[in-house]
Amino acid sequence: MIGKRKLSHRLYTYLILLFLYAPIFVLIVFSFNSTKSRTVWSGFTLDWYRQLLQDKEILRSLYNTLAVSFLSAAVATVVGTFTAVGFFSMKKRIRAPLLYVNNIPLINADIITGVGMCLLFVSLGSFLKFKLGFGTLLIAHITFNIPYVILSVLPKLYQLDENLVDAAKDLGCTWFRAFRKVIIPEILPGIINGAMIAFTMSIDDFVISYFTAGSRVMTLSMKIFSMTRKRVSPKINALSTLLFVAVLLMLIIVNLREIKQDDKNKKQIKKMKEIIK
Amino acid sequence: MTNRRRFLAVPYIVWMAVFVIAPIVLIAVYAFASRDGAFTLSNFSAMGTYLSVFSRSFLLAIISTVVCLILGYPLAVIFAHETSRMQKIMIMLIMLPMWMNFLLRTYAWMSILESNGLLNRALAFLHIPPLNIINTPAAVIIGMVYNFLPFMVLPIYSVVVKIDRSLVEAAQDLGGSPAAVFRRVTFPLSLPGVLSGITMVFVPAVSTFVISQLLGGGKEMLLGDLIEMQFLGTAYNPQLGSAISLVMMIVVMIFMYFMNKFGEGEDKAVLM
Incomplete structure (x- = not known):
């Protein structure tokens, strides 16, 4: 009975994953297609990857996307962290409406x-x-990124033991030194998480960029959108495949490391238990 | 010290005033202005012709949200019951597609759903008559569900995974059938996740213009298309565009207000 239920759960999960990954699979497969067709397979080629490296316009839009994402995530992380600390130190009566606007x-x-x-x-x-x-594109991205950073740093601040800060102060720290040496290390996971969310949101954004970048600057999303009006070149498939593989590798490496760390911790706990015995 | 730390927020408060508040004020100002800047209500009366666009947008967004909820809720519950390592992997698998450009993923659905597309080829192979999906509302709904499903799964999962298992066990011990336990314990406790999932799916769905243009073939004009046309498209008229944006914003706000009201009521019911 339980086995059957587990099986149906697995099956359902696989079906949803199939739905989510089918278009990605199609995109990747057709980046290796030897003709421009996006539905008929006519043989394997790496031509689109070669042509991609020579397409100045696509590379330029990729550069714009990466530049605006890095810069806006960096600025948003710094401003967002300072602001979160500021909000945290306010009375609730003042903080609540500010968070609402945020x-x-x-x-x-x-x-x-x-x-x-x-x-x-x-x-x-x-x-x-x-x-x-x-410039306007960057300002727009910073503006929609800061709220994500604030919302991921604030919970960490609520968990912070305010006594630590007081202790640092009593031991002669200036408020800024206490901020740097006590608060920042404690809330670092929230800051990193916020930076990651901000970067992802920037990379993935199309709509806000579309309205704020004007006609002279194009991000990758805008370039793709302009192509969908006619026909998207398989070069774009090739580029997305490369980006997708890069993200996949990054996630696998990060997760493997975490799993290894987990196992290590477990082993250590085991050892300690044995010693105690 | 706490006093001085407060001032760290000042730069961003100024920033918000300029880049968050001012744009919304500008939309409101434009909505009530004629082309030469005088006060007028004509932008709103002109919107009468677009009533069908409003109703179509809201209908498609509501259908997509319901489908996302029906598909996403069981998935979130399944995830929450896995081992913690498996949970991590599954969440990653749900988020990973978001790293592929969403325009491109939506474009890929064109290849799948087209009349000569991959789906109909597969159906022909199985001797099943072809489906005519592309350029219909069904295609737009598929595109919306596809793009926004993770936004439904993740908030529900993050609430369900924190539900105290002993509550569920207590309900079972007291003789609750699985259906009753779900209806009276699990579901009410997961409601905050459901509500934020609904908002996170509904808002982008009601305002999209990309999905309708790619998969609806431009036949099914939605609110997003209408607004985009007034600002960057052929029908350049930012005053009318602002008026439509303003009305959309207010309707969505009212919708969300009632959703939260309903949610609060449920919370209280659970506590009692």
């Missing part, structure tokens, strides 16, 4: 955030003489 970009539909920023940048631009471009 949540607006998360709750609002992307298109509303994008359209609003587009209006803002266009009206500011006519005053201050600037045009939509990499």
Whole structure:
């Protein structure tokens, strides 16, 4: 009975995974297809990968995507961490409405955030003489990234033992030194988590970039969107396959390391138990 | 010291005022402005012609959200009952597709669903008559469910995994049938996850313009398409676009308010 239930659970999981991975499988397979067709298989080739390396426009959009993601995640991580500490130190009465505003970009539909920023940048631009471009794109990404960092750092601050900070202060630390030596190490997992979420959100964003980057700068998503109007080149399939494999490898390495660490810890606990005996 | 630390938040408060509040104020201002900047309500009266777009968007988004819930809830519960190592792997498998560009994944569905696509080829191989899915609302729903399913699974999973197992066991010991235990214990306790899942799926679904353009073939215009057209498309009219955005934002807010109201009621019922 239990076996049967387990089996049906497994089957269901596999079906959902099939649904999630079918298009990815199609994309990867057709990056090796020798013609441009995206439904008929006509033989194996690595041509698209070769052509990808010579396509300046695609590489340029990849560079823009990586640049805006790295920069915005970095800025958002620093600003978000400082802000989280600031929010944490406030009275609840003041903090609550600020957190509410902080949540607006998360709750609002992307298109509303994008359209609003587009209006803002266009009206500011006519005053201050600037045009939509990499700068406005970066500001938009920083703006939607900071809330993620704050929301992943704040819970760590609530877990923090405030006595540690007081102890550091009593031992002669300035408030900034206490911040750097006591608070930061304690909340580091939250900071790293926030940075990862911010980076992922930036890489994956299309809608907000589309409304804030103007016509001169293109991210990879924008490049792909402009291609879908006609036909997406298999070169893009090739690029996505490479990115996908890179992420997969990274995740496997990180997880293997964690599993190894787990096993090590377990062994140590075992040893200690034996010693105690 | 605590006093001084507060000021660390000041730069971001200024930033929010400029880049979070001001854009929304601008949308509201534009919504009530005519092309030459005078106050008008004509943007809202012009929206009457687009009523079908509103109803279609909300209908498709609601259907997609329900499908995501029906598919995602059991999956989240299955995950929560696995060993912790298996849980990690499964969560990773759910998140991994998000690292492939979502436009491209949606585009891949075109290859699968097209009339000469991979699905119909497979069906022909099995001597089953072909399905006509592409450029229909069904294709748009498949695209939405595909893109937003992880947003339903993850919040439900993270709540279900924290449910105190002893509560479930107590209900079983007291003679509750599996269905009763689920209806009276597991489901009410998982409700916060369900509500945040519903929001996380519904909001992007109701405002998407990419999925409808790729899989709906442009025939099924949605709210997102309508707004995009007013700002970057052929029908350039940011005032009308702002008015539509404003109405959409308010309707979504009302929708979410009632959802949370309903959720609070359930919470209290559980406590009593």
